[in-house]
Amino acid sequence: MRCPYCHSGDSRVVDSRELSSGESIRRRRECGNCGRRFTTYERVEGVGLIVVKKDGRRQEFDPAKLRQKLRVALTKRPIGEAEIDALLKRVETDLLTLGAAEVPSSAIGEAVLRRLKALDEVAYIRFASVYRQFGDIDDLRREVEGLRPEAVPTVGGSGADGESAPAGTNVERGTDADG
Numbered sequence: 001m002r003c004p005y006c007h008s009g010d011s012r013v014v015d016s017r018e019l020s021s022g023e024s025i026r027r028r029r030e031c032g033n034c035g036r037r038f039t040t041y042e043r044v045e046g047v048g049l050i051v052v053k054k055d056g057r058r059q060e061f062d063p064a065k066l067r068q069k070l071r072v073a074l075t076k077r078p079i080g081e082a083e084i085d086a087l088l089k090r091v092e093t094d095l096l097t098l099g100a101a102e103v104p105s106s107a108i109g110e111a112v113l114r115r116l117k118a119l120d121e122v123a124y125i126r127f128a129s130v131y132r133q134f135g136d137i138d139d140l141r142r143e144v145e146g147l148r149p150e151a152v153p154t155v156g157g158s159g160a161d162g163e164s165a166p167a168g169t170n171v172e173r174g175t176d177a178d179g
């Protein structure tokens with residue numbers, strides 16, 4: 001950190017203080033060359049994850065945008081902002097855990113669906129219908145039926161910590177001819 005007065009790179013921190021709930025830190029520094037003091041601020045950047053869209057375009061992962069989509073899916077559902085926050089954090093963590101600097105947008109969609117399924121089934125279906133672009137009512141029905149076998153009894157509790165198994169356990173069931 002260069003001194004703004006003499007441009008020496010030699011400075012030491014004389015005081016640090018957290019600002020606004022730890023999101024940034026203010027430091028007082030003293031220049032080792034001219035002895036003058038100056039202030040620096042340090043803050044956490046975004047997670048720096050790059051999303052690769054279907055058409056190949058790249059853009060920075062934008063939690064705000066994702067929150068917007070979740071809000072739409074959660075319209076009139078009994079899910080508060082805090083729970084949306086928590087879900088976004090989990091999705092972000094899921095994505096970071098992949099360990100890649102770039103993730104396909106499909107990975108984000110799947111991560112959201114996985115987390116949303118545990119939170120609210122109606123919102124899950126809404127999100128899936130947009131994200132997976134259901135072509136017809138059969139797509140929708142298949143998705144709803146997919147919820148049935150391992151439907152977790154969500155009794156208002158927020159801590160559905162049971163990771164549902166990947167959907168490999170689909171019950172083999174031919175389309176009911178209903179006759």
Ligand SMILES: [Zn+2]
Pocket residue numbers: 003004005006007008031032033034035036
């Ligand atoms: Zn200096």
